[in-house]
Amino acid sequence: MRKYAQSLIVASLVLAGCQSASVPKATGAAAPAEAPKPAAVASAPAPAPAPKADKLCALTFDDGPSATQTPLVLDRLEKYHVAATFFLVGQNVNSSTKPVIDRMVKYGCEIGNHSWGYSGLNGASAEMVKDSFEKTSAAIKEYSGTEPKFFRAPNLAASTTMYDTIGLPFVSGVLGMDWAGCNTDAAARAQNVLNGMSDGAIILLHDVQPDPHPTPEALDILIPELQKQGYEFVTLSELFKRRGTDPNSQKYQMWTYVKLPL
Numbered sequence: 127m128r129k130y131a132q133s134l135i136v137a138s139l140v141l142a143g144c145q146s147a148s149v150p151k152a153t154g155a156a157a158p159a160e161a162p163k164p165a166a167v168a169s170a171p172a173p174a175p176a177p178k179a180d181k182l183c184a185l186t187f188d189d190g191p192s193a194t195q196t197p198l199v200l201d202r203l204e205k206y207h208v209a210a211t212f213f214l215v216g217q218n219v220n221s222s223t224k225p226v227i228d229r230m231v232k233y234g235c236e237i238g239n240h241s242w243g244y245s246g247l248n249g250a251s252a253e254m255v256k257d258s259f260e261k262t263s264a265a266i267k268e269y270s271g272t273e274p275k276f277f278r279a280p281n282l283a284a285s286t287t288m289y290d291t292i293g294l295p296f297v298s299g300v301l302g303m304d305w306a307g308c309n310t311d312a313a314a315r316a317q318n319v320l321n322g323m324s325d326g327a328i329i330l331l332h333d334v335q336p337d338p339h340p341t342p343e344a345l346d347i348l349i350p351e352l353q354k355q356g357y358e359f360v361t362l363s364e365l366f367k368r369r370g371t372d373p374n375s376q377k378y379q380m381w382t383y384v385k386l387p388l
Contacts, residue, residue, distance in 0.1 A: 181325045181357045184365045185210040186299055187333040188240055188278060191223040198342040199333040200229055206349045208359040209233065212333065213240035213278040216262030219269050227270045236361040239263055239274040239294065248283040255291045276362050284380065295373035297362065298380035299330025304341045312343035319348055326369060326384040328362065
């Protein structure tokens, strides 16, 4: 099961400038002339409306990859021209899922580490945590050619041992409540996310769960609605980069929102 994490605070400043205008001097013969008229003073144009701060969010998916379910999510991402970050379970990363992983990478998605299996690691020893994390990172490197930059704890359950052993930032997210046992349909999953949205949000959904799993259909509701609200979808790395935030700056916590620094 998944739990909320903490967030940072956002604010943006915009400055608008004004133009100045100069008036050319008149030239003519040295004959008597009327007293010169005062030069017209050019009025400064009204400042342009301050642009709205861009609203960013990062769509993330857990528990894949699957050769059958993950493509349904990728279909929606491509349909709406949206990139996402996939947290992969190491035991699912193999030759049978490599075509799906290749499709993720080719499309511009990011890959994160979701440990080797589905069981929680919060009660595991440092050696067990290290083994699960490193095996998963190695599999991701072998089959995707990329190295994960973020970690999501199984069941969002973390321990001090995990934080001290795993050398990546921990990420949670705004929950869609779309895992087995939640009994939510596509509309409810989309609404759960919308209820928790604000600028800099990380959205947590699952590309892989037991069927029926209507998260792909939830994306048909969620993505257009957030685009209508002015959100831009980015990968996790891009979200932190655009917000000027070091993902390693938060210790012993999981990221749910990435806000602009004050």
